[in-house]
Amino acid sequence: MRRALAAALGCASIAAAMVASAEPPAGAASCSGCHPSTVRVTSPVPRLAGLDRAAIVRAMQDFRSGQRVATVMDRIAKGFTDDEIQAIAAWYASQR
Numbered sequence: 001m002r003r004a005l006a007a008a009l010g011c012a013s014i015a016a017a018m019v020a021s022a023e024p025p026a027g028a029a030s031c032s033g034c035h036p037s038t039v040r041v042t043s044p045v046p047r048l049a050g051l052d053r054a055a056i057v058r059a060m061q062d063f064r065s066g067q068r069v070a071t072v073m074d075r076i077a078k079g080f081t082d083d084e085i086q087a088i089a090a091w092y093a094s095q096r
């Protein structure tokens with residue numbers, strides 16, 4: 001699991017670096033390993049770009065607390081502080 005996640009994070013940062021217009025905050029690049037950064041990708045995992053900032057924050061907090069049932073996001077959300085979640089949510093909300 002740890003190695004798979006590390007591999008996913010590695011690819012994600014390369015993909016994010018290619019499409020991001022502004023510099024993403026710490027941790028944001030890891031999300032695009034699973035959440036597609038372009039509408040051209042068909043995936044059951046929703047895009048984060050353009051989602052409401054408050055909705056992203058709320059989802060992350062609910063995943064972290066276990067209030068919202070998840071397959072992987074509960075574990076991922078536990079790795080981020082409130083400040084990091086705020087920064088990541090604001091950045092994705094500003095992306096198109």
Ligand code: HEC
Pocket residue numbers: 008027028030031032033034035045046048055056059060069070071072073074076088
């Ligand atoms: C390993 C793959 C993976 C990574 C990496 C990942 N996600 Fe997710 N994300 C998912 C999946 C799968 C779901 C659906 C819920 C579930 O089953 O966990 C989801 C759901 C979400 C949702 C809810 C979206 C909605 O509209 O319902 C948000 C918000 C979210 N992720 C944010 C993030 C953020 C922010 C990051 C980076 C810090 C991230 N995710 C990294 C796989 C991932």
